[in-house]
Amino acid sequence: MARGIAGLGGACLALMGGAGAAQEARTIQVATHYTPEQAAPLEACFDAFEAANPGVTVEHQQTAYGDFLQTILTSRVGGTSPDIYNVYSVWVPQLASAGVLEPPPADIAEFVAANYAPATQGAVTIGGQLWGIPTELSVYALVYNKALLAEAGYTEPPKTWAELREIAQKITRVNDQGNIDVGGYAYGTTVAEGVHPFYAQMFAAGVPPFAEDGRSTNLTSPEAVRILSDQAALFADGITGNEIVVDNFVSNAVGMQIAANWNKFGYQEAYGEAFADTVGVAPIPTDGPGGTMLYSFLWTVDAASDVKDDAWALLRFLSEPREGGLSCTGEAMAAMGAFAGSDADLAAMTATADDFDRAFIAEVTEGRAVTQPNVWQASEVDRILRGYIDQAWSGGMAPADALAAADAEIQAILSEQP
Amino acid sequence: MRGLLSSKAAVPWLFLGPVVVFAAVFFVLPVVFAAYVSLTTWDSLTPPRWVGLANYQYLFATDPIFLRTLWQTVYFALGTLALGVPLALGLATVFGRSRHQGAWRVLYTLPMVTNIVAIGFIFWFVFRQTDGLLNRLLGLFGLPGPGWLTDPSLAMLSAILVFVWMELGRNMLLFAAGLASIDESYYEAARLDGAGRWQLFRFVTLPLLKPTVLFVIVTGFISGMSYFTLMLVLFPGTQGGPGRAALTTGQYMYQMAFEDLRMGRASAVSYVLFALVLVATLVQLRLLRRGGVEARG
Known part of the structure; x- marks a missing residue:
């Protein structure tokens, strides 16, 4: 009897432990149109995020730009959509209207308001609603x-x-x-x-x-x-x-x-x-x-994601200024000749920019660039x-x-x- | 159950079952589903909304592009046939009975086995306006260099020329097979009656080749009506060539579905295209049947 109770208790503990482990082990799937070479700086940051958040795994899914929207649609229909997308801002009205995207929580909205120029914020805002964090700025x-x-x-x-x-x-x-x-x-x-x-x-x-x-x-x-x-x-x-x-x-x-x-x-x-x-x-x-x-891509989170909090945490981690340099997103953008939209990233880029980049950055920082409708x-x-x-x-x-x-x-x- | 399995009547169904299920899932179901979707508005993200025949009405009454693409598609399909069939028939007739059959077969099967993207890129370089091979050649003779791919009035013609080249090998192969099946005794009899080369072709070869000619026309028309891969390569980045001059209905349908997320309208386009091809094919099959009877007679 005692052995039976002990066995039952052990099984319960094992189940509880298993449940706990299952709760802790989370996977965040990130979909971008960047090639493995272009995404290398991001991958390094994913590793850093995993190290700082035990139990969290970040998986990168690369899709060609031309197929990106279709991939989102197909994955949604099939119930296999990633947790995070890096989408072109003009796709957002349809995706948001169809309930694909999760509006950012208050802390992310505050973060974007505090760190991005109004035109850049405008690129990721539809009808007054912010839908994510700006990434690639053109x-x-x-x-x-x-x-x-x-x-x-x-x-x-x-x-x-x-x-x-x-x-x-x-x-x-x-x-x-x-x-x-x-x-x-x-x-x-x-x-x-x-x-x-x-x-x-x-x-x-x-x-x-x-x-x-x-x-x-x-x-x-x-x-x-x-x-x-x-x-x-x-x-x-x-x-x-x-x-x-x-x-x-x-x-x-x-x-x-x-x-x-x-x-x-x-x-x-x-x-x-x-x-x-x-x-x-x-x-x-x-x-x-x-x-x-100007136009922008943005980090967004899928409304059907079951790791939304982790996803937003990862996106903030990728977008926050790092001491003495570019954010993770900024580093990836700079490596491919693009701009990241945050004030800190643009300032860091300006410091090392050539005449070509400086002329473009000035259009943003001096307020002449207006977001694509x-x-x-x-x-x-x-x-x-x-x-x-x-x-x-x-x-x-x-x-x-x-x-x-x-x-x-x-x-x-x-x-x-x- | 055992009785059912051992029944002779069930055996064919057991063998056919997987194929029937495959066809139902991957062919019949999409066709039926597309018919339903064509009567809805659907962005593939939210549930479809029933709109009846509104998509068809939009295509014929409102859409400024659809009818134009339909005409351009028919023009492309008929243009490739008008140029391609006589050319293939002529070449097959000339080379079909010549020596070095192996060498000729290699030559005319080349377009059949070459990747469409490779073909498109090669002709893209041939047709380039400023530094293309063709215009350089014309320049040697002091001739102007037209915008084969950039002039709206020439864009579709250029696509037709490339498609004719692509289909030439297949058509020549079919004609060569048809020519080989004509008994030599017909020609001998005609020659005894004093027929010359043209008369042999006109009164012996052509009537006996009629089923093959009509088969080439039917399959070529269906192929031309649904084709648009070549346009994507010849006119990269454009929305169907300069000023949409080479935009076919198939490409337009693709844009509607996967760029605009208008699955309802795109499905309606697919059904209009299907109806058009069906009617044209039925007409051609009727002619084909007649051709067959005449040929046998």
Whole structure:
């Protein structure tokens, strides 16, 4: 009998112990689009977090950027979603509306409010609700080829669009077949490479592309029409064309373009030691008050996660300034040529930055950069706009008509939001 | 149970069972589910909401792009057939009876075994406007260099040319097999009647090859209607070529589903495409049956 009771007690203790162990052993799954090489600094921080939190294991799931949203959707449907995502801010309205994301707790909200510039906070806030901690920050500015400008007789980048047009015209060279060999200015083929410069120019002109509540656009404003007309004129006058795109910048075939800071690695790789003497950065040329666009990725937590507290703790750990240097997130971003959004990280980056980075960082720290509008169905909205921008560039539609048509279609989408 | 298993009638079902279950789960169920989804709005995250025929109405009455993609897709499918079938037939006729069969077969099976991405990249370099191989060649003769991939009026034609090359080997193989099956006695009889080379082709080869021709057309049309991988490689980063000039319905459906999360509309697109291909295939099969009867006659 005694042995039976002892055995029962032992079994109970074992079960209790097992339950305790199960409660302590927690796994946080973190999904990012970074390659193993890019994520190496983060992995090191995951190890440090595990060491400081016995029982916690952090697993990194890498997914290609192009498949990232689909992976989130599939994992949600299959009930295998990770605990933490690093998502593009324009995906947040849909994900938040569908209940995929967990709003941050009060201490995280306070942390973000205290450590990030208003524009950066705006990038991860939808309708007044914060959804995570900013990670990778991308800013737009005019990137120009100093050598091509010098050949054309200019030592300074343009400050207005009229100046840009004048310089671009002098840089442009056409070959015997009538194709542009060297373009004074270039756009790209992707949706972002057409739409983001357009948004950046609108911000520079002092008119945001969308109303603050995200329920209407300013695409039919005189400023928007003028910007698109100016762009279309570059095509019509042979200063740029479909045959010369932003990718050609690295082969000395493009004078100027509006581009994001993360292109730096590509430029460095192409120009090597000549990078600093070749590639210049300047504010977006405009007749308006000036400004540009930024966008951000953010750390978010899945609403279905059963380790939410640990997940937020890990994210805070990754984002907190470290003594004398960058945060974990900042270190990872710096390693891949991107910016981390916190004030401390930007200050640390500025201290060691070259002219290229410093010019971009200044757009954020000096308050000129405004966040990309995280509007409803942002990817679809951008794609529609790009379609009409193409129409205006090719001369298929008058810029005012193209923007009016885009506005009508986009307005219908924005009116779908809850 | 034992009786059931030992019953002769059950044996075929036992063998067929796994295949039937597989087909039901991976083919029938998705088709039925897509039909249901096409009548809803669904973002794959929240429950579907019934909207009846609203998605179909949107596609035909509101969407400014859908009908254009449908036309472009039909243009692509018919264009590849119009260029590809006569070319493959002509080449198979010329080379089918020539010497060095092994060498020819290697040549025309090459496109069949080459990876689509590799093909796309090679032609991307060939067609580049400023420094592409084709325009460099044209430049040697003082000719202008068109924007094969950047001019909206040429983009789809370029895609058709590449697809014709891709399908050429397969079509030549089918035609070669069809030609080999024609009995030599038909030609001998025609020659005795004084038929020349063209008349042999027109009155002997072509009628007897009709089933093969129609098979190539049916399968080529279905293939062309649903194809878009090539466009992704030839027009990287774009939304279907310059000004969407090479955007096919299949690619548009993909964008709707996986970029816009509009599963309902995307499913409706898939059903419209399915209906179109079904009708076209039925018409072609009817012709095929006729062709077969005529061929036998």
